Amino acid sequence: MGRNKFKAPKGTRDILPEEAKKREYIEEIAKEIFQLYNYQPIITPLFEKTELFIRGIGESTDIVQKEMYTFQDKKGRSLTLRPEGTASIVRAFLEHNFNQKPFPLKLFYIGPMYRFERPQAGRSREFWQIGAEAIGSIEPAIDAEIICLMIEYLTRLGLKDFTLLLNSMGCPKCRLSFIKVLEKYLHPFKGELCPDCVRRLSTNLLRIYDCKNKNCLKILRQGPIISHFLCEECLSHFKELQALLTQEGIHFQIEPFLARGLDYYTKTTFEVRSPYLGAQNAIGGGGRYDGLIEELGGDSTPGIGFAIGVERLLLHAEVEKIKIPQAAKPKVFIGLVERDLKREAFKILQDLRDASISAEMDFLGRSLKSQIRLADKLGVSFVLFIGPDEMEKGVVKVRDMESGLEEEIKKDNLIFSLKKKLSVKDGGNNES
RNA sequence: GUGACCGUAGCUCAAUUGGUAAGAGCAUUGGACUGUGGAUCCAAUGGUUGGGGGUUCAAGUCCCCUCGGUCACCCCA
Known part of the structure; x- marks a missing residue:
């Protein structure tokens, strides 16, 4: 072992034939379902201009702040290994004038993502995502479709023990009024909050919902709830989405404190959680990003998408003893x-x-x-x-x-x- | 980026308070059965104990550094 000078870089690993075959299978099923829902495949570069991710994901997010694999090419351009898929897809959407195509434009992708983090259970520096985006519709029905697609895929694979969490983050308008109320509510508790949350108080208030500190949680849970502050439009969108999901027999749980760590989310956010994954319990998640395309220089165009973590999916499937057909052997x-x-x-x-x-x-x-x-x-x-x-x-x-x-x-x-x-x-x- | 634990053959693990020349099972290869599998038996291959430095007469075992793993925090897939 000591003879081998080279090992896979920290946080990466080889996917050996046995696992590679399992992945082929879950990718195959994904493609089947995407086709059924009329989502088209798209393959974008593994790296992009750094600026794209900063603008897309948000300056204050952890991804941009500390998790990007950024490097300079030989001409001194700053490039970054993609930490997620949506920004690239929106870039491609704009680059190829896809706004000329009939909306909603529906795309899916399967590929590796890169985040510079300390590895732990369910987290590595190179990991794969299966994701889908539907661009160009503000109808709650498209939210419902995206969520149905995701849930149906997991169900089709045979997963049972997962929970779908749902929330609405509102739009910039109603979020602003909520933030004001939340700020007012939290102010008296400043002395009781953890240092991180005190910092969040001034930098990015909504990130406070990511905190797991028991005391902070207690304070938050007794505070205002964003869904009570949604504007009329956001509220009816949220209600309609719930009605559609219910109609399709999809069980969900409203989680008023589901914030998610990307700045671009508006209105609908959702996450599928597994009880088997340890601290990193999200198999997948997503949300609506009605402001992102404009932010990246396009006409104001709404969008929604999700991503599933392939490794986490596989870890979960292992616990649930999901049967994955073996590739054919020689006869x-x-x-x-x-x-x-x-x-x-x-x-x-x-x-x-x-x-x-x-x-x-x-x-x-x-x-x-x-x-x-x-x-x-x-x-x-x-x-x-x-x-x-x-x-x-x-x-x-x-x-x-x-x-x-x-x-x-x-x-x-x-x-x-x-x-x-x-x-x-x-x-x-x-x-x- | 922070913390805790860990690192011995391909895999799973042994090695008395630091003390002979680091062992076993499984796996691999060959054979017992010179034209035939799964069982059994025999044998062989395989390690500068993750790497580097230090303490010591002596280090797998103690100390430091480093690399990597695991789990947690931060955050997310």
Whole structure:
């Protein structure tokens, strides 16, 4: 171990075949559901101009303040590895004049994000998100669609034990009046709040809701609630969204203290929490960002989106023992009895593959016994023996690894016969 | 960025108060069974004990630094 000079950088890791296959599966399901809801794939660069994230995510957020992977390229431009997906998508939206397309424009993405943080359970420096954005509609129905999409995806994967939290942050107008009231309420408690919250009092008041200090929480919970201060428009939006979710049988919990750490959220915010993830308990979350596109230089255009953390999803799925179908194993192994029949064996191997039969053979000159052992480890259904006796008769000996029965099959008939045998076996189970 | 705990073969773990030449199981490879798997048995491969420095006659074991891991805080996916 000490010999290995190179290790994956702190907070990153290799995703080995076993896990990679699971990811392929959950991505596949995601794509199915996105297609069902008519969301189109988009792939944006892993890095962007730093300025985009500062403007998009918000100067005062933790992401911008301390979590960005920022570097200079050879021309001295400041670039940043993307810490989240929405800013890039809005940038692409503006860059390609997507406002010319029919609204709402619906996009999804799957890819890695980067945040410079101390790793812990459910948190690393490189992590993947599956996310979706719907741009151009202010209808509560699109909020409902986005949330349904997210919940349906998790449900489709088989997750059960999660909670959907819902809140409205209001719009800039009503938020302002709420902030005033909250400020007034909190002022007398200044001496009792934790130092962080005292700081938040003057910098970014709403961030106070992120505090986990028991005393601060107690004070907050007895204070004003943002939903009581929503303007007429925001309130009816929120009510309509709730009605739609209820109609679809989606259970949610109003969480008046759900603030979320990105400055751009307006009106709807939501988060899916898992009881199994330790301190980092959000599997995914999202919200409406009606001011973001204008902030980044476009016409005033509303939008809403969510992101799911792939690693957290997988961690949760592990606890719930979610069944993830295993990728197919090779079905046939070629057992080479004598070395000088290598060419013949290779030919049969390729013939099988040409016929779409997944096949494998030995490439290390192993003894026949070791070859069969290997075949067993690979879990193939059949082993074909290629030996002098068989050659002479123009046949291949086929061993059924389950029953141990062997049968000689004419070479001309091999593919047809194997396909038939395999389809019989496949008829039963296909999972593990 | 802060704190706590941890770091011995590919994996899971041993190694008396610092004391011979760091062991075992599993995995891998070969063999017992010279044309045949899963069981069993035998053998081999595999470690400058994360790295560096220090204390000591002697360090896997003690001290310092560093890298990494784990968990928590901050915050979020």
